[in-house]
Amino acid sequence: MSLHASQLRTLSARRVFRALLMAGGTSRADLARATHLSAVTVGKIVDEMLGRGLVREEETQPPGGSQSRGGTMGRPPRTLHLGGKRRFLAVELGVRRTQVAWVGIDGTPLLPIQSFPTPESVSDWRTKLAEMRLTFDGHADRMLLSLPGVFDAERGELICSPNLPWSEGRQLLEAAADAGGAPVIAVQEIQALALGHRASGRAADSFVLVDFGDGVGGAVMTGGELLHSPLPLCGELGHTGVHGNRRRCACGAVGCLETLVSRQGLLQSFQAASGSKAASWDDLRERVQRHGAEAWLLPSLDAAGSVLAGAINLLGIQSLVLTGDLPGLHPDIGRILTERAVQHSLIGRFGKLDGEVAPRRRIQGLITAAEDYLLQPEA
Ligand SMILES: [Zn+2]
DSSP, rough: OOOOOOHHHHHHHHHHHHHHHHHHHHHHHHHHHTOOOHHHHHHHHHHHHHHHTSSSEEEEEOOOOSSOOOOOOTTTOEEEEEEEEOOOOEEOOOOEEEEEEETTTTTSSOOOOEEOOOOOSSHHHHHHHHHHHHSOOOOEEEEEEEOOOOEETTTTEEEEOOOGGGGBBSSHHHHHHHHSSSSSEEEEEEHHHHHHHHHTOOOOOOOOOEESSSEEEEEEEEEEOOOSSSSOOOOOOGSSSEEEEEEEEOSSSBBTTTTHHHHHHHHHHHHHHHHHOOOHHHHHHHHHHHSSOTTTTTTHHHHHHHHHHHHHHTTTTOOEEEEEEOOOOOOOHHHHHHHHHHHHTTHHHHOOEEEEEEOHHHHHHHHHHHHHHHHHOOO
């Protein structure tokens, strides 16, 4: 297979952009090393990015003197940073709250991140979002939007959102563009987390990321790229049936894993175990922080481990990344989930499964989702 020159250029530009996002500040020589591209190719891409105001170059004083490192003799070394005047409105539509951040091209929030309780209609959401946008002074280049549920990126349509049924269809994206005053680049929320994890620079080339929040879902990174499936249904681990579980799920099925290990599912089990219907998420968190994974929680962790093992067995990936509320409750929980996944998967018989609890890096993921827009050659 031969790649067209413009495809090659796009692939190389993505590598440079991702390396810059990962490194924070770096030199041209280090960029060439990190991307395995020639110094000439890196130079061309960087010059183009400089010309378009995506990158800024600063002279750096090397520690302990004026001896230059790398570059031409006598010329002080320069550090490249993603920068410039582009501004994005990064919006995370969550089941309980919608978070809004005003960010630069490197994903750094330029003002304190704000949020509002997610309302129950598209029009109320549009109104709230438009109000919040006005508190950020300036024009957004694009709105970067993360969405829960099953999102068809090709058609710009939210096909199914069990926890936010009002958001289904195309109206949400139209409302977002209207409220944000900018075109929208939308990404499914767990895919945004996987992109963000990749951007951290700490990720394996291939990993399965599973997030436990108001819903439970996964995303698969293979060979450094998101796995794309024929249907826009990928990583929906939360809607896998668990034997013996009679809880009804918002998707309409009975027994989904999500009803056990989402926030609501965990709270339901905790309330039943503690005999208090009034017990809150804060009560639950305090209890788990103090006592670790107790008997009321272990069967749910075991069920989650089995489902994770199914994914690991299918994909042949040995790096598991856990994010969100459940693994954040106590350090033991990530370990137990990984142990259960090892116990139930074939890799556990003869190989090694690396389990890691990681923070959610959704804004960095959203920035990565905008890379092709930012890097496309100007018409
Ligand atoms: Zn379900």
